[in-house]
Amino acid sequence: MSIRHGLLALLESGPRHGYQLRAGFEEATGATWPLNIGQVYTTLTRLERDGLVEALPENDGGQRPYRITERGRDEVALWFRTAVGRSERPRDELAIKLSLALVTPGVNVTEVVQRQRTATVRTMQEYTRLKRAEADLPSLLVVDALIFQAEAEIRWLDHCEATILRRRRTTSSKDRSTDSSATTAEGLVP
Structure with a gap:
Protein backbone atom coordinates (compact mmCIF):
# COMPACT_ATOMS: atom_id res chain seq x y z
CA MET A 1 0.00 0.00 0.00
CA SER A 2 1.14 3.46 -0.75
CA ILE A 3 1.48 5.70 2.30
CA ARG A 4 0.76 8.56 -0.06
CA HIS A 5 -2.63 7.14 -0.96
CA GLY A 6 -3.37 6.09 2.60
CA LEU A 7 -2.89 9.65 3.83
CA LEU A 8 -5.03 11.02 1.01
CA ALA A 9 -7.79 8.56 1.92
CA LEU A 10 -7.66 9.67 5.55
CA LEU A 11 -7.85 13.32 4.52
CA GLU A 12 -11.12 12.61 2.66
CA SER A 13 -12.88 12.71 6.03
CA GLY A 14 -11.53 16.19 6.80
CA PRO A 15 -8.38 18.18 7.58
CA ARG A 16 -5.84 16.59 9.90
CA HIS A 17 -2.32 17.29 11.06
CA GLY A 18 0.53 14.81 10.87
CA TYR A 19 0.07 13.14 14.26
CA GLN A 20 -3.65 12.65 13.59
CA LEU A 21 -2.84 11.12 10.21
CA ARG A 22 -0.28 8.76 11.74
CA ALA A 23 -2.74 7.68 14.43
CA GLY A 24 -5.54 7.24 11.87
CA PHE A 25 -3.31 5.21 9.56
CA GLU A 26 -2.17 2.91 12.37
CA GLU A 27 -5.72 2.52 13.64
CA ALA A 28 -7.04 1.67 10.17
CA THR A 29 -4.29 -0.91 9.61
CA GLY A 30 -4.68 -2.53 13.01
CA ALA A 31 -1.30 -1.11 14.10
CA THR A 32 0.37 -3.64 11.81
CA TRP A 33 2.12 -0.93 9.80
CA PRO A 34 3.54 1.65 12.20
CA LEU A 35 4.53 4.92 10.59
CA ASN A 36 7.38 7.16 11.60
CA ILE A 37 6.09 10.71 12.05
CA GLY A 38 8.94 11.97 9.87
CA GLN A 39 7.67 9.72 7.08
CA VAL A 40 4.21 11.23 7.45
CA TYR A 41 5.49 14.81 7.19
CA THR A 42 7.82 13.98 4.30
CA THR A 43 4.89 12.45 2.45
CA LEU A 44 2.69 15.47 3.24
CA THR A 45 5.38 17.77 1.84
CA ARG A 46 5.44 15.77 -1.40
CA LEU A 47 1.64 15.71 -1.58
CA GLU A 48 1.58 19.49 -1.15
CA ARG A 49 4.29 19.91 -3.81
CA ASP A 50 2.21 17.78 -6.20
CA GLY A 51 -0.94 19.82 -5.51
CA LEU A 52 -2.81 16.92 -3.87
CA VAL A 53 -3.11 18.55 -0.42
CA GLU A 54 -2.82 22.05 0.91
CA ALA A 55 -1.51 23.20 4.26
CA LEU A 56 -3.87 25.21 6.42
CA PRO A 57 -2.82 27.82 9.01
CA GLU A 58 -1.39 26.43 12.24
CA ASN A 59 -3.92 25.76 14.99
CA ASP A 60 -3.65 27.03 18.58
CA GLY A 61 -1.45 24.04 19.45
CA GLY A 62 1.05 24.98 16.76
CA GLN A 63 0.09 22.06 14.51
CA ARG A 64 -0.48 22.59 10.81
CA PRO A 65 -3.47 20.66 9.45
CA TYR A 66 -3.67 19.61 5.82
CA ARG A 67 -6.69 19.17 3.61
CA ILE A 68 -7.11 17.26 0.41
CA THR A 69 -7.51 19.20 -2.85
CA GLU A 70 -9.81 18.33 -5.73
CA ARG A 71 -6.80 16.90 -7.55
CA GLY A 72 -6.04 14.83 -4.44
CA ARG A 73 -9.62 13.52 -4.41
CA ASP A 74 -9.25 12.47 -8.04
CA GLU A 75 -5.95 10.75 -7.22
CA VAL A 76 -7.35 8.76 -4.29
CA ALA A 77 -10.51 7.86 -6.26
CA LEU A 78 -8.32 6.52 -9.07
CA TRP A 79 -6.29 4.53 -6.53
CA PHE A 80 -9.44 2.90 -5.15
CA ARG A 81 -10.63 2.06 -8.68
CA THR A 82 -7.30 0.53 -9.74
CA ALA A 83 -6.48 -3.06 -8.85
CA VAL A 84 -3.20 -3.71 -7.04
CA GLY A 85 -0.76 -5.16 -9.56
CA ARG A 86 1.29 -8.23 -8.80
CA SER A 87 3.68 -7.92 -11.76
CA GLU A 88 5.96 -5.46 -10.01
CA ARG A 89 6.32 -7.31 -6.75
CA PRO A 90 8.71 -6.05 -4.12
CA ARG A 91 11.79 -8.12 -3.47
CA ASP A 92 11.01 -11.12 -1.30
Whole structure:
Protein backbone atom coordinates (compact mmCIF):
# COMPACT_ATOMS: atom_id res chain seq x y z
CA MET A 1 0.00 0.00 0.00
CA SER A 2 1.14 3.46 -0.75
CA ILE A 3 1.48 5.70 2.30
CA ARG A 4 0.76 8.56 -0.06
CA HIS A 5 -2.63 7.14 -0.96
CA GLY A 6 -3.37 6.09 2.60
CA LEU A 7 -2.89 9.65 3.83
CA LEU A 8 -5.03 11.02 1.01
CA ALA A 9 -7.79 8.56 1.92
CA LEU A 10 -7.66 9.67 5.55
CA LEU A 11 -7.85 13.32 4.52
CA GLU A 12 -11.12 12.61 2.66
CA SER A 13 -12.88 12.71 6.03
CA GLY A 14 -11.53 16.19 6.80
CA PRO A 15 -8.38 18.18 7.58
CA ARG A 16 -5.84 16.59 9.90
CA HIS A 17 -2.32 17.29 11.06
CA GLY A 18 0.53 14.81 10.87
CA TYR A 19 0.07 13.14 14.26
CA GLN A 20 -3.65 12.65 13.59
CA LEU A 21 -2.84 11.12 10.21
CA ARG A 22 -0.28 8.76 11.74
CA ALA A 23 -2.74 7.68 14.43
CA GLY A 24 -5.54 7.24 11.87
CA PHE A 25 -3.31 5.21 9.56
CA GLU A 26 -2.17 2.91 12.37
CA GLU A 27 -5.72 2.52 13.64
CA ALA A 28 -7.04 1.67 10.17
CA THR A 29 -4.29 -0.91 9.61
CA GLY A 30 -4.68 -2.53 13.01
CA ALA A 31 -1.30 -1.11 14.10
CA THR A 32 0.37 -3.64 11.81
CA TRP A 33 2.12 -0.93 9.80
CA PRO A 34 3.54 1.65 12.20
CA LEU A 35 4.53 4.92 10.59
CA ASN A 36 7.38 7.16 11.60
CA ILE A 37 6.09 10.71 12.05
CA GLY A 38 8.94 11.97 9.87
CA GLN A 39 7.67 9.72 7.08
CA VAL A 40 4.21 11.23 7.45
CA TYR A 41 5.49 14.81 7.19
CA THR A 42 7.82 13.98 4.30
CA THR A 43 4.89 12.45 2.45
CA LEU A 44 2.69 15.47 3.24
CA THR A 45 5.38 17.77 1.84
CA ARG A 46 5.44 15.77 -1.40
CA LEU A 47 1.64 15.71 -1.58
CA GLU A 48 1.58 19.49 -1.15
CA ARG A 49 4.29 19.91 -3.81
CA ASP A 50 2.21 17.78 -6.20
CA GLY A 51 -0.94 19.82 -5.51
CA LEU A 52 -2.81 16.92 -3.87
CA VAL A 53 -3.11 18.55 -0.42
CA GLU A 54 -2.82 22.05 0.91
CA ALA A 55 -1.51 23.20 4.26
CA LEU A 56 -3.87 25.21 6.42
CA PRO A 57 -2.82 27.82 9.01
CA GLU A 58 -1.39 26.43 12.24
CA ASN A 59 -3.92 25.76 14.99
CA ASP A 60 -3.65 27.03 18.58
CA GLY A 61 -1.45 24.04 19.45
CA GLY A 62 1.05 24.98 16.76
CA GLN A 63 0.09 22.06 14.51
CA ARG A 64 -0.48 22.59 10.81
CA PRO A 65 -3.47 20.66 9.45
CA TYR A 66 -3.67 19.61 5.82
CA ARG A 67 -6.69 19.17 3.61
CA ILE A 68 -7.11 17.26 0.41
CA THR A 69 -7.51 19.20 -2.85
CA GLU A 70 -9.81 18.33 -5.73
CA ARG A 71 -6.80 16.90 -7.55
CA GLY A 72 -6.04 14.83 -4.44
CA ARG A 73 -9.62 13.52 -4.41
CA ASP A 74 -9.25 12.47 -8.04
CA GLU A 75 -5.95 10.75 -7.22
CA VAL A 76 -7.35 8.76 -4.29
CA ALA A 77 -10.51 7.86 -6.26
CA LEU A 78 -8.32 6.52 -9.07
CA TRP A 79 -6.29 4.53 -6.53
CA PHE A 80 -9.44 2.90 -5.15
CA ARG A 81 -10.63 2.06 -8.68
CA THR A 82 -7.30 0.53 -9.74
CA ALA A 83 -6.48 -3.06 -8.85
CA VAL A 84 -3.20 -3.71 -7.04
CA GLY A 85 -0.76 -5.16 -9.56
CA ARG A 86 1.29 -8.23 -8.80
CA SER A 87 3.68 -7.92 -11.76
CA GLU A 88 5.96 -5.46 -10.01
CA ARG A 89 6.32 -7.31 -6.75
CA PRO A 90 8.71 -6.05 -4.12
CA ARG A 91 11.79 -8.12 -3.47
CA ASP A 92 11.01 -11.12 -1.30
CA GLU A 93 13.85 -11.35 1.20
CA LEU A 94 12.93 -14.89 2.24
CA ALA A 95 12.96 -16.23 -1.33
CA ILE A 96 16.31 -14.55 -1.95
CA LYS A 97 17.69 -15.90 1.34
CA LEU A 98 16.68 -19.49 0.51
CA SER A 99 18.05 -19.21 -3.04
CA LEU A 100 21.38 -18.00 -1.73
CA ALA A 101 21.42 -20.63 1.02
CA LEU A 102 21.27 -23.30 -1.69
CA VAL A 103 24.47 -22.06 -3.32
CA THR A 104 26.44 -20.96 -0.24
CA PRO A 105 28.87 -23.56 1.10
CA GLY A 106 28.31 -24.64 4.69
CA VAL A 107 24.66 -23.52 4.92
CA ASN A 108 22.12 -26.16 5.92
CA VAL A 109 19.10 -25.08 3.88
CA THR A 110 16.78 -27.46 5.71
CA GLU A 111 17.66 -25.76 9.01
CA VAL A 112 17.06 -22.33 7.46
CA VAL A 113 13.61 -23.49 6.28
CA GLN A 114 12.77 -25.01 9.67
CA ARG A 115 13.82 -21.89 11.59
CA GLN A 116 11.74 -19.71 9.30
CA ARG A 117 8.74 -22.01 9.58
CA THR A 118 8.95 -21.87 13.39
CA ALA A 119 9.18 -18.07 13.34
CA THR A 120 6.28 -17.77 10.90
CA VAL A 121 4.07 -20.08 12.99
CA ARG A 122 4.81 -17.94 16.06
CA THR A 123 3.96 -14.80 14.10
CA MET A 124 0.73 -16.36 12.87
CA GLN A 125 -0.19 -17.28 16.45
CA GLU A 126 0.40 -13.66 17.50
CA TYR A 127 -1.79 -12.43 14.64
CA THR A 128 -4.50 -14.88 15.72
CA ARG A 129 -4.37 -13.50 19.29
CA LEU A 130 -4.49 -9.96 17.87
CA LYS A 131 -7.50 -10.91 15.74
CA ARG A 132 -9.45 -12.00 18.81
CA ALA A 133 -8.88 -8.55 20.34
CA GLU A 134 -9.91 -6.58 17.23
CA ALA A 135 -13.41 -5.20 17.15
CA ASP A 136 -13.37 -2.81 14.21
CA LEU A 137 -13.70 -4.14 10.68
CA PRO A 138 -10.73 -2.35 9.03
CA SER A 139 -8.27 -3.71 11.60
CA LEU A 140 -9.84 -7.15 11.45
CA LEU A 141 -9.43 -7.32 7.66
CA VAL A 142 -5.77 -6.28 7.89
CA VAL A 143 -5.04 -8.91 10.53
CA ASP A 144 -6.87 -11.53 8.45
CA ALA A 145 -4.67 -10.64 5.47
CA LEU A 146 -1.55 -11.07 7.61
CA ILE A 147 -2.77 -14.46 8.84
CA PHE A 148 -3.44 -15.63 5.27
CA GLN A 149 0.00 -14.41 4.17
CA ALA A 150 1.64 -16.30 7.05
CA GLU A 151 -0.33 -19.44 6.14
CA ALA A 152 0.80 -19.09 2.52
CA GLU A 153 4.41 -18.65 3.63
CA ILE A 154 4.21 -21.83 5.71
CA ARG A 155 2.79 -23.77 2.73
CA TRP A 156 5.53 -22.35 0.52
CA LEU A 157 8.22 -23.35 3.05
CA ASP A 158 6.76 -26.89 3.14
CA HIS A 159 6.91 -26.93 -0.66
CA CYS A 160 10.53 -25.69 -0.64
CA GLU A 161 11.59 -28.34 1.84
CA ALA A 162 9.89 -31.13 -0.13
CA THR A 163 11.38 -29.90 -3.41
CA ILE A 164 14.88 -29.68 -1.93
CA LEU A 165 14.64 -33.20 -0.48
CA ARG A 166 13.22 -34.60 -3.74
CA ARG A 167 16.04 -32.99 -5.75
CA ARG A 168 18.66 -34.34 -3.36
CA ARG A 169 17.24 -37.88 -3.66
CA THR A 170 17.11 -37.61 -7.46
CA THR A 171 20.66 -36.26 -7.62
CA SER A 172 22.06 -38.90 -5.25
CA SER A 173 20.20 -41.66 -7.20
CA LYS A 174 21.77 -40.42 -10.45
CA ASP A 175 25.17 -40.29 -8.77
CA ARG A 176 24.79 -43.89 -7.49
CA SER A 177 23.61 -45.18 -10.89
CA THR A 178 26.55 -43.46 -12.58
CA ASP A 179 28.94 -44.99 -10.02
CA SER A 180 27.43 -48.48 -10.39
CA SER A 181 27.55 -48.21 -14.22
CA ALA A 182 31.20 -47.29 -14.00
CA THR A 183 31.86 -50.20 -11.62
CA THR A 184 30.03 -52.64 -13.89
CA ALA A 185 31.87 -51.41 -16.93
CA GLU A 186 35.14 -51.69 -15.04
CA GLY A 187 34.23 -55.22 -14.00
CA LEU A 188 33.70 -56.22 -17.67
CA VAL A 189 37.07 -55.01 -18.83
CA PRO A 190 39.52 -58.01 -19.02
